[in-house]
Amino acid sequence: MAKLALRGVVKRFGDATVCDGIDLDVEEGQMVCLIGASGGGKSTLLRCINLLEVIEDGEIRLDGEDITVPGLDPQTVRSRIGMVFQSYNLFPHMTALENALLAPRLVKGQNSESDRQEIEGLFVRFGLADRMGNYPDQLSGGQQQRVAIVRALAMRPDVMLFDEITSALDPQLVGEVLDVLLQLKAEGMTMILATHEMEFARQAADKVCFLKDGKIIEEGPPSTLFTAPREADTQAFLARAIK
Amino acid sequence: MTTPKAAGLTRRQQYEAAQRRRSTLIAATSTALVVAAIIILVPMTPGWEKVQRSFFNGQTFVDTFPKLLDAFKINVMIFLWSAPAIAILGLLIALARDTKSPALFPLRIFGAAFTDIFRGIPVILTVYLIGFGIPGLGLPRPWNSPYIWGSLALILTYAAYVAEIFRSGIDSVHHSQRSAALSLGLSERQVTRYVVLPQAIRNVVPAQMNMLIALQKDVSLLSFIGPVEIFRQAGVFKSLLANFTPYVGAAIIFLIVTIPATRYADYLMAKQRKERR
Numbered sequence: 001m002a003k004l005a006l007r008g009v010v011k012r013f014g015d016a017t018v019c020d021g022i023d024l025d026v027e028e029g030q031m032v033c034l035i036g037a038s039g040g041g042k043s044t045l046l047r048c049i050n051l052l053e054v055i056e057d058g059e060i061r062l063d064g065e066d067i068t069v070p071g072l073d074p075q076t077v078r079s080r081i082g083m084v085f086q087s088y089n090l091f092p093h094m095t096a097l098e099n100a101l102l103a104p105r106l107v108k109g110q111n112s113e114s115d116r117q118e119i120e121g122l123f124v125r126f127g128l129a130d131r132m133g134n135y136p137d138q139l140s141g142g143q144q145q146r147v148a149i150v151r152a153l154a155m156r157p158d159v160m161l162f163d164e165i166t167s168a169l170d171p172q173l174v175g176e177v178l179d180v181l182l183q184l185k186a187e188g189m190t191m192i193l194a195t196h197e198m199e200f201a202r203q204a205a206d207k208v209c210f211l212k213d214g215k216i217i218e219e220g221p222p223s224t225l226f227t228a229p230r231e232a233d234t235q236a237f238l239a240r241a242i243k
Numbered sequence: 244m245t246t247p248k249a250a251g252l253t254r255r256q257q258y259e260a261a262q263r264r265r266s267t268l269i270a271a272t273s274t275a276l277v278v279a280a281i282i283i284l285v286p287m288t289p290g291w292e293k294v295q296r297s298f299f300n301g302q303t304f305v306d307t308f309p310k311l312l313d314a315f316k317i318n319v320m321i322f323l324w325s326a327p328a329i330a331i332l333g334l335l336i337a338l339a340r341d342t343k344s345p346a347l348f349p350l351r352i353f354g355a356a357f358t359d360i361f362r363g364i365p366v367i368l369t370v371y372l373i374g375f376g377i378p379g380l381g382l383p384r385p386w387n388s389p390y391i392w393g394s395l396a397l398i399l400t401y402a403a404y405v406a407e408i409f410r411s412g413i414d415s416v417h418h419s420q421r422s423a424a425l426s427l428g429l430s431e432r433q434v435t436r437y438v439v440l441p442q443a444i445r446n447v448v449p450a451q452m453n454m455l456i457a458l459q460k461d462v463s464l465l466s467f468i469g470p471v472e473i474f475r476q477a478g479v480f481k482s483l484l485a486n487f488t489p490y491v492g493a494a495i496i497f498l499i500v501t502i503p504a505t506r507y508a509d510y511l512m513a514k515q516r517k518e519r520r
């Protein structure tokens with residue numbers, strides 16, 4: 001059984017259909033990359049999975065359980081699915097450590113010294129040990145994004161969603177954030193990435209999906225999708241994206 | 244060839260220093276001229292002798308000033324209990340107006356009506372209506388005190404304005420903050436309480452400072468329904484001594500409080516604008 005399974009997911013904003021019947025299976029421990037031109041619906045799809053958007057049709061199953069049943073409490077689902085955003089979205093009035101402690105404390109009541117040490121351990125693991133006491137505006141973009149990842153991991157999610165998390169970074173800072181993703185992959189985290197980093201997707205992804213106008217036009221392992229794309233749209237996109 | 248440097252300054256720095264000296268000189272000269280004109284011209288006006296005697300009488304000033312200071316304590320007292328009540332009520336109304344839950348819809352309507360009504364009536368009218376109206380119901384002591392109902396009038400009026408400022412603060416927090424907090428599993432309430440409000444409140448501190456300054460002045464409106472605060476006390480002295488100097492004394496006491504507060508609010512504003520950039 002797939003860890004995460006999407007069936008016929010439809011999302012509209014007014015007249016615009018932004019997700020137009022998306023089917024997607026993500027196996028436990030897989031890294032799936034969503035690629036495609038701007039406006040293709042990558043961010044919206046991730047937001048639907050995290051229930052930040054309510055879908056119009058279809059279903060999303062996490063461990064076989066439909067999480068899009070109307071009336072279901074989105075809080076419990078969201079605490080199992082972590083999400084990291086392009087613009088970091090750290091809480092500016094809290095230190096890096098406070099950012100990461102907030103949700104475990106409020107949602108899971110994790111308040112003890114050992115809970116705290118466990119979360120501090122995440123900072124250490126991702127090279128942020130000496131940055132825990134800093135406020136977001138005292139951190140570089142790369143550090144902020146790593147703190148955002150730690151903040152999401154602090155909830156011990158089953159699945160992580162990453163929405164173009166390196167797009168706002170200076171080129172020399174991209175590497176340190178991608179390294180974190182590789183580390184997570186090695187630890188067996190199930191991940192979905194919307195990304196413009198084609199080289200990274202080619203090397204690290206288990207599966208790549210090309211999205212256009214709210215549809216998955218083509219999907220497959222990076223070895224075939226990047227070297228021998230079947231669809232004309234995919235070929236055109238890759239020709240532009242990889243120079 | 245190298246450019247000659249005076250006192251280690253670059254050519255540009257020398258030029259800017261000269262410019263600064265020039266501006267200072269011009270500003271000083273024009274200020275001196277205006278002040279001189281006032282000092283020379285005003286005493287030449289036909290009514291000056293009379294005005295000086297009735298507004299700037301040194302002896303009257305010295306005699307009445309301590310009593311005015313005493314009366315000002317009443318202003319401070321009313322201010323001190325009204326301000327926290329305004330902050331709390333204003334925040335509650337702001338939250339009520341932004342609530343999305345259908346069960347709380349009546350609250351939303353109430354919040355909107357509240358702000359419309361109390362922002363739409365002159366403060367002095369509200370003070371009269373509540374300050375005379377409610378004690379007129381024949382309530383027993385101490386419930387007929389104008390202190391209570393006058394303060395309530397101020398609290399209601401100011402809460403309406405303060406609520407709108409809080410709402411603008413809530414709007415100023417980017418919606419991506421809400422998304423991030425929700426994605427961590429926080430409830431709507433927790434998002435508001437721990438993520439949005441702390442940022443919103445901090446963003447509006449300078450604006451709320453200005454409301455506090457305005458409130459400090461408007462406390463004097465309560466004099467119309469009874470409390471002998473500083474304005475009323477000055478009025479008593481005016482009648483007693485047939486002299487307006489106590490009003491000048493009162494104005495000076497207000498300025499001693501409000502000028503530093505205004506400067507501080509401006510400083511906070513400027514600092515915040517800088518941080519935004």
Ligand SMILES: Nc1ncnc2c1ncn2[C@@H]1O[C@H](COP(=O)(O)OP(=O)(O)OP(=O)(O)O)[C@@H](O)[C@H]1O
Nearest residue numbers: 013018036037038039040041042043044045164194
């Ligand atoms: N809240 C919204 N209301 C209306 N339209 C929206 C909303 N969010 C997204 N859209 C529209 O949905 C479409 C897909 O947007 P989305 O952000 O998912 O694309 P994307 O693939 O992530 O693009 P990018 O690579 O630029 O991030 C766009 O046309 C966008 O304008």
Ligand SMILES: [Mg+2]
Nearest residue numbers: 042043044164
């Ligand atoms: Mg996007």
